[in-house]
Amino acid sequence: MKPKIYITRKLPDIVVTRLTEVCEVKMWDKEEEPVPREILEKEIQDVDGLYCLLTESIDKPLLNRGTRLKVVSNMAVGYNNIDVAAATEKGILVTNTPGVLTETTADLTFALLMATARRLVEASDYLRAGDWKTWSPMQLTGQDIYGATLGIFGLGRIGEALAKRARGFDMKILYHNRSRKLEAEEQLDIQYADKERLLRESDFICVLMPFTHETKNYIGAAELSLMKQTAVLVNTARGGIVDEEALYHALKNREIWGAGIDVFEEEPVSTEHPLLSLPNVVALPHIGSASKNTRLKMSLLAAENLLQGLQGETPKNIVN
Structure with a gap:
């Protein structure tokens, strides 16, 4: 059975296709609007992996809801939006996307x-x-x-x-x-x-x-x-x-x-x-990495980090 993942923002088709090859994918379908907290709280209860952005607060109460959660893949270099200590305590891998940007x-x-x-x-x-x-x-x-x-x-x-x-x-x-x-x-x-x-x-x-x-x-x-x-x-x-x-x-x-x-x-x-x-x-509106090529590379790297973690490998970009 395929692992289940939730994606917190609409991603390019090439990224979703790559994830769908391995996972059962559910995605917030809006590009310019963050997923509401109440929806994220509901969706995280039934997934093995979470693909998120800096716009989401992945705090301890949210992580406690993810009883099946194994990997949190952040599409960013920074990860101050994630309670890494709480994730580590629960055995959840946290990854980021350095280098490409x-x-x-x-x-x-x-x-x-x-x-x-x-x-x-x-x-x-x-x-x-x-x-x-x-x-x-x-x-x-x-x-x-x-x-x-x-x-x-x-x-x-x-x-x-x-x-x-x-x-x-x-x-x-x-x-x-x-x-x-x-x-x-x-x-x-x-x-x-x-x-x-x-x-x-x-x-x-x-x-x-x-x-x-x-x-x-x-x-x-x-x-x-x-x-x-x-x-x-x-x-x-x-x-x-x-x-x-x-x-x-x-x-x-x-x-x-x-x-x-x-x-x-x-x-x-x-x-x-x-x-x-x-x-x-x-x-400026936080556009440091905002070139088309770089954002695509970031999104693909976050996908690979997530897949590596879900397939039992140690992701190259693990932060905990």
Whole structure:
């Protein structure tokens, strides 16, 4: 008898077909709307595997309902939406999708850095509003990127990929990580720096660390006060790493120059969020990995992780 699985969002046909070859598949059929909690609570009771997104909270009460559950496959690199400790206690495998989105997310991070530094969204809105009447010497001037200092918090795969892009702009690169990476320092010509030095010396700071209890509000009022007034903060990791209220005040008071944000503490973010009212913020709807090829690779990898676990193998991308 085929194992039963539940998919929490509509997936491309090629992914569903692959899963159907091995499993009895049931899927929430809406692409732009998360599965309601009450439906997920009902469906998880009768499945061996769960294929989910970051939009679902796979907490202990939900896992306790999954009496047959063997595998939770998360279509994301991060897995802070899953109570991994509770899953481990119940013998449930948890998997993620690292690697395949590295280059795409690094592309978006650097694009967001550039768009913020050169005020691209603000300039486009200025033009479309009919405000462009003449050329003037200091009109919509931004910050130089070439030759500037880039600070990276979190030198994982994406952090290293970002450093490679920054080298093409002849940037001086600092990084801060839980542990030093001597090989990466030599290969990428980057320097390890403590947290304070990175904040003080960087013209651009990119947040690429995982979200954990230790990194919650890792960038708060104290950290923002150390940054240059001309500095730009870019966050493409997780929203909770940056204290959004502190960031709003720092930007509003021009304590730092600008911010590029792809992630928020609560998603989807409200259009009334204070950060969205500021002209020196470029805000995106969590599209770090959003290229067609990468999202397809992620969805297929999550499917393979799920199948490996259900077939008694140890998935390559197991997190517990």
